[in-house]
Amino acid sequence: DIQMTQSPSSLSASVGDRVTITCRASQTIISYLNWYQQKPGQAPKVLIYAASDLETGVPARFSGSGSGTDFTLTISSLEPEDFATYYCQQTYTMPLTFGPGTKLQIK
C-alpha cells in the first residue's frame, strides 16, 4: 500500500497569512493527488485534484503543486473560514489512501 504522510500535523496561523502544507507519498503517484478540507461535524470537501487543478467553486487562494512523491497545498492569504483540517489523498493505485491530516488553527 502507498503510505501518505503530511507535515506539519498541526499549524497555527493568522488571518492573512500564507500557509503551506506538505504531503509525501511512499512511492511515486505521478499527479494522482487530491486535497480535501474538512470542518468539524462536516463531510470533507475537495479543493484540489490531480495535484494542481482547482475544483469548481473553490477560491483561487488555494493552490496545489508537485508530482512524483512530493506535493504541497498553499493558501495564499488565510480567511477565517479556512481554519479546518486538510487531507491529501492518492488515487494512483488501490487501496486509495489518505494522509493523516493537518489541522490548521487560529493563532
Place this chain on the structure above:
Amino acid sequence: QVRLVESGGGVVQPGGSLRLSCAASGFAFDRYLIHWVRQAPGRGLEWVAFIRFDESTDNYADSVKGRFTLTRDNSKNTVYLQMNSLRPEDTAIYYCAKEKTVVSVDFFDYWGQGTLVTVSS
C-alpha cells in the same frame, strides 16, 4: 442538486452485522462509481470500498475485505454496504461519496453527511 444520504448506522455488538444505505439523487446514478470512506472518532479518513456503476468491479480495503460487501440497486439509486463480523475498530462515521468521473477513480466530488456506526458490547 446532487445529494447523498446515508442511513442504517447504530450500535451493534462485536461480531454483529449492519447494513448501511446510501441514497443518491440529482445525477445519473447508474453511471458513477460510489465510494465509502470512514472516520473513527477524532481520527483521520480511511477509504473503505468502491463499487462500479454496473457492479462489475468492487474493491475493498484490507481491513474490511471478506467482512464487508457492496451492492447497488440502480433502480432505487441506492448503494448498500453490508457489514458483517463487526469489530470495535470498525466504530466510525461512514460516508458515501460520488466519484467525479464515470471512467476511472479520480476524486470524490460529493459526499453524504455520514452515519455513525458504534461497535460495542
